[in-house]
Amino acid sequence: xxxxxxxxxxxxxxxxxxxxxxxxxxxxxxxxxxxxxxxxxxxxxxxxxxxxxxxxxxxxxxxxxxxxxxxxxxxxxxxxxxxxxxxxxxxxxxxxxxxxxxxxxxxxxxxxxxxxxxxxxxxxxxxxxxxxxxxxxxxxxxxxxxxxxxxxxxxxxxxxxxxxxxxxxxxxxxxxxxxxxxxxxxxxxxxxxxxxxxxxxxxxxxxxxxxxxxxxxxxxxxxxxxxxxxxxxxxxxxxxxxxxxxxxxxxxxxxxxxxxxxxxxxx
Numbered sequence: 001x002x003x004x005x006x007x008x009x010x011x012x013x014x015x016x017x018x019x020x021x022x023x024x025x026x027x028x029x030x031x032x033x034x035x036x037x038x039x040x041x042x043x044x045x046x047x048x049x050x051x052x053x054x055x056x057x058x059x060x061x062x063x064x065x066x067x068x069x070x071x072x073x074x075x076x077x078x079x080x081x082x083x084x085x086x087x088x089x090x091x092x093x094x095x096x097x098x099x100x101x102x103x104x105x106x107x108x109x110x111x112x113x114x115x116x117x118x119x120x121x122x123x124x125x126x127x128x129x130x131x132x133x134x135x136x137x138x139x140x141x142x143x144x145x146x147x148x149x150x151x152x153x154x155x156x157x158x159x160x161x162x163x164x165x166x167x168x169x170x171x172x173x174x175x176x177x178x179x180x181x182x183x184x185x186x187x188x189x190x191x192x193x194x195x196x197x198x199x200x201x202x203x204x205x206x207x208x209x210x211x212x213x214x215x216x217x218x219x220x221x222x223x224x225x226x227x228x229x230x231x232x233x234x235x236x237x238x239x240x241x242x243x244x245x246x247x248x249x250x251x252x253x254x255x256x257x258x259x260x261x262x263x264x265x266x267x
Contacts, residue, residue, distance in 0.1 A: 067198060087194065089138070090206065092207045095130075099131060100126050103126060147186050168183050169208055171204055171205070
């Protein structure tokens with residue numbers, strides 16, 4: 001109201017300003033007049049909503065029974081005696097950039113998985129690799145498994161050695177013909193979201209994407225990766241310069257052609 005700072009309605013709780021009182025001649029504005037209405041476009045939000053009271057064991061049991069009644073692929077949820085429960089989630093991998101994996105490592109065997117052998121630690125050689133676009137990975141997790149643990153588990157299954165901070169888990173929802181993405185906080189429990197939404201992945205699905213925070217965490221990248229970024233930026237700059245040169249060269253040629261045709265004509 002004092003400094004006329006403008007923000008979205010859903011961002012208001014995150015704004016902290018040390019505003020000075022307006023001087024003479026400046027009008028007082030109400031907080032509502034400085035707020036921009038929420039966007040109707042697809043928006044990735046990181047704002048944590050207020051969570052209701054945790055459900056009781058009886059409520060969880062009823063939700064699980066309702067969930068399992070809709071399951072058609074035998075991927076049921078199971079309630080434990082302590083009130084926790086286990087189930088399955090599917091995560092779509094939509095990564096646009098290559099990931100770093102160990103070079104020359106054999107695929108993980110059942111023995112390695114049971115013994116929790118980390119094959120990535122067996123070699124220092126690294127290579128870049130594009131994961132298949134929109135690949136789907138199914139995970140068996142617990143109600144106590146957090147988003148952070150899901151991300152780390154996915155990276156381990158694909159033997160990705162990149163820093164987990166480079167990635168984020170999103171929930172994808174479809175509403176009124178629109179596809180909406182919302183970035184999940186690292187402390188969220190994906191299986192609980194799956195339980196609430198039901199087994200239909202058209203209603204809710206999980207997507208692993210690059211962590212687009214707006215502020216790049218350069219410490220999470222290795223020296224070779226940073227050098228590759230510089231090479232890519234240099235190439236993009238040269239391509240852009242070349243495009244500008246071609247654009248004005250074509251414009252110059254059209255002007256010269258017009259002047260040539262106009263010579264000798266009256267006026």
